[in-house]
Amino acid sequence: MEATQFRYPLLLLLLTCGLAPEVVAEVEESSGDPSAAQEPVQLTDVPAAMEFIAAVEVAIIGFFQDLEIPIVSVFHSMVQQFPDVSFGISNDSEVLAHYNVSGNAISLFRLVDNEQLKLEGEEIENMDATKLSRFIMSNSLRFVTEYNPMVMLGLFNAMVEIHLLLMMNKASPEYEESMRHYQEAAKLFRGKVLFVLVDSGVKENGNVISYFRLKMSQLPALAIYRTLDDKWDTLPIAEVTVDQVQNFCDGFLKGKLHKSEEKTPKEEL
Structure with a gap:
């Protein structure tokens, strides 16, 4: 298969080791x-x-x-x-x-x-x-791809190294409108950022949320991640808007972070 060689950062190992x-x-x-x-x-x-x-x-x-x-x-x-x-x-x-x-x-x-x-x-x-x-x-990656362990392999083998995750419950009343805005924002970053949906209503997705040190009470939230060096940032949000998503992505691409760089390192697996 002609594809980019896999990168194996900590997040990939965490999310795919349970591919059972x-x-x-x-x-x-x-x-x-x-x-x-x-x-x-x-x-x-x-x-x-x-x-x-x-x-x-x-x-x-x-x-x-x-x-x-x-x-x-x-x-x-x-x-x-x-x-x-x-x-x-x-x-x-x-x-x-x-x-x-x-x-x-x-x-x-x-x-x-x-x-x-x-x-x-x-x-x-x-x-x-x-x-x-x-x-x-x-x-089969799209402008917005819903997370599952199999899809995660494709995400980390993609040409685009920066991934944006929207973590929210698909059963929430705001989901459909939020997704419309999220998909609209995704088209603005084609080739630069891969947009992913993580359904917080799925129990197995809990390790994705905890990896970024987020709690269920902070959701919905955005998490952005660069596979090359494991650099990441998070932003709890009250609602999903195109402007908010765009500003968050632009900030990360320019090196601006919302989370504190002085936080203690994530726990080893």
Whole structure:
């Protein structure tokens, strides 16, 4: 897979060390309604492929020389498992050449950081439904991505090193309006900051909140984090507004912190 080499700071180890069988089971059991059969979009020329990729936040395209090889049926099965992801397929020689595919490949295109991840060669030959599901789930980053342990792997393997986390309860009355503002702000920082939602109503997300020394009584709150050096900052907020999110991100990018630099270090794991 053509992707940035993983960085392993403390936060990544904390949040992914519990990636247990139940996470894998969630991937394997995430298939949709078989009665609502869907197929990937046929991409017959280069303009169609370019338009397909540009129109969505996450696009996955199967580039195949031969549509009868085993991986093609595995690829088709993913359309049912991930109904919120756009799938395309092509065996057109000009399309394959345009995307530098000489054999068979599956590529994931992300709008949020203009990243293309590619599976090819031996990876395609040894690919099965479970492996392909994990690849899609962990790398399908959007303007706002909801946190789960599998997605966290993709976040730390992204081109963008700064992540902004909104920690709030999805069951709260303010959630929908807050998310609209948060998504609007996310588009202002495309390629600079990855925006993440952490649902504080999920018990397992407690270690994310405590890592940033926040209490439930302080939520909703923003936490911003740089993977390169573990530098971070937090800001409890009464409500989510575009201006507030933008100012917080701009401040961090300029080196301004709200939290005290003199606080005691976080506890070792």
